Amino acid sequence: MPDVVSLIRVKRDNTRPLTGAEIAWLFAAYAGQTVADEQMAALLMAIYFNGLTTGELRAWTTEMIASGETLDLSHLSRPSVDKHSTGGVGDKVSLILAPLVASCGAAVPQLSGRGLGHTGGTLDKLESIPGWRASLSNEELTRALADPGAVIAAAGAGLAPADRRLYALRDVTGTVESIPLIASSIMSKKIAEGTQALVLDVKTGSGAFMRDQARAGQLARTMVALGAEHHVRTRALVTRMDTPLGRAVGNALEVEEAVKALTGEGPDDLMEVTFALAEHMLELAGITASPAEAIASGRAFDTWQRMIRVQGGDPDAPLPAARQVRHALPAPETGWITGLDALAVGIAAWRLGAGRARKEDDVSHTAGVRCLAKPGDHVRRGQPILELHADDESRFAPAAEALEAAGTVTIGSAPPPRTPLVVSVISAADVADEVGA
């Protein structure tokens, strides 16, 4: 029987890779409480420093999946394909993408978590719709995947419970930011969910969890390799997250913008990312269809409405609105906006009440930020660039403070060059060597 202190030391000193049997023992012992949280925390920090080899990561992910139940979506008449984003400011793409891709014939089984930190959670956004509920039984899930074909719901407690416990531990021990741990956390849940195909949106830039583009690429490659390993057709897009996506940041504000996008009135940057992801999803699902046509025809919007109704929501009910709205961030000079920092706007929205600092916190459905102007727009000196929404007057001062830093907005004498938001696409073929033993 392995001894946990020896395993920690092996990882700490990088003397050799941990074996599959050792990792299996570790997960069983952690579940059985013979390995304590402080021992797992020390191991996670050692992994933060020394990483996991391909073989270790494969075993680690396998144990995460095996810790719970696995859904079987193979009996669905539609091909299943899911999407996961590492999180960005104003990233409401899932809300548009799920009904859009379902309306083209795929089943989209999007099981999500709650948001933590400055990037909001998809479930939090949908909960601003009156009546909508995040929980579905496995039976309700299967039925909804048959028709209307898209589900955005809370991941049940039965999927990868080891990940739930490890994530809570990582959150309080400063061990979240580790590429293999992030990759196994995301992929174990998606693999357990039973999707046949998966497109990952790995964000990079100031507003992203992975600011550094090289690290974002590494995370993307790691996840694609894990997906291929588990026979999930997986592709990853690395996309820019330097400025908020679209113009709305905050729960109800983002739902409103997503609905507009589904009716053909989405902002260019939002649609650029949405269409890119939709095309890859459809391709992996083996479906030939035009996402733009699905929107223009009204099919995507119809699927959205039915998707919301299945989960008790009223898609026609007016969305809640904040009691207090204020202008903020006056343009420092006249000219073209060349940059609007996603992180600063994300933190402002978070402080207004749109996000939670701890898992136990409630979020405000109505709080958030609307961008009145964005990079590429011309502004006059003093013209407000943001509109802040809050339920409570006291929220404005801390939010405004987040916007005060130099560089939150930059103004130039000419419009900035247009740069594509999709930086790179990683397919299984690109990581074939990383998958093998």
Next chain:
Amino acid sequence: MPDVVSLIRVKRDNTRPLTGAEIAWLFAAYAGQTVADEQMAALLMAIYFNGLTTGELRAWTTEMIASGETLDLSHLSRPSVDKHSTGGVGDKVSLILAPLVASCGAAVPQLSGRGLGHTGGTLDKLESIPGWRASLSNEELTRALADPGAVIAAAGAGLAPADRRLYALRDVTGTVESIPLIASSIMSKKIAEGTQALVLDVKTGSGAFMRDQARAGQLARTMVALGAEHHVRTRALVTRMDTPLGRAVGNALEVEEAVKALTGEGPDDLMEVTFALAEHMLELAGITASPAEAIASGRAFDTWQRMIRVQGGDPDAPLPAARQVRHALPAPETGWITGLDALAVGIAAWRLGAGRARKEDDVSHTAGVRCLAKPGDHVRRGQPILELHADDESRFAPAAEALEAAGTVTIGSAPPPRTPLVVSVISAADVADEVGA
């Protein structure tokens, strides 16, 4: 108020040193249970990788000391001087040194812990003397330091309790082997104990905790700097621990050898280290005296007898002996022994029952190893080099297994050159630059 996850991240990413206020907050929050063991474990592992700056280590040690009571030995009529060894195989030097240095006029307040692993603990050794008890009240301690002048006792729970808790945590989380954490653990207890001067025996070599000589030197320098910082006149000797010190390894066996040493019949290597440490201790205590003369005159032995009696022991009672004795490790060829691996012998003694694997374990007073021949001795092929002592027949096989590895004993055609056991001496002046700022 600092947030522990932020502090862990700062240390993890080495972005800046933690401030004294942050470290003080951390210790208070850990004592108050608002920082959990898993958070401290993650921080300890980050410290394992990134170390502590001089300023951080100073604050860390200060908080360890401040977590409990501090003894005041300044009212003693004798100058106080203590010794600490990082632990070696057959290292019974403390047993000889305390009465020896006390018999020259110093007060030696040696508060010790229990042994863990293959190097035995001083208290475990003394407990093989019938009647001897390790616990003393602070009042008994002060009285014994006045006369006979030497005390070897268990450190009370009141001294550096934070170290006790951190050490237990490090022990189960694979974070023991960190130079700043070792240094602050040892020095916080010695500083809290109130000694005015301290000589450290930092062992290096196969049987030592710090096998690597450079790391042993670094630990020595770190501890001397911490001592100077807290106005304890501190000196460190780095000494070789490649082969057992003396010929006895195990509790009663080592007491027997220590008593012989106090009556002038100690083996050369044991006396070389003992006299070197004694001379530095006396120098730091400002006492001019000859340790060799203290032994030759019988003063040292007399002090030993009184020291044992003060703690309830009978120095004239026969020591317990093992029920089973066997020869082991036959010389593989005829020639001169050039090496006898301290670690292998230490593990054999440990497995025979002389040491404990866990804090809760009992140790055998009688188990151990006697070296019938040592490096520099001539042996004939097949002649046994070791004598194993155990209470229980079943202990011999695992002990013998520890001795089977190639290199446990090496034989040459000529006696090995004599190398001095003291590798280097580090004084406060040598680390003056490490103490400042």
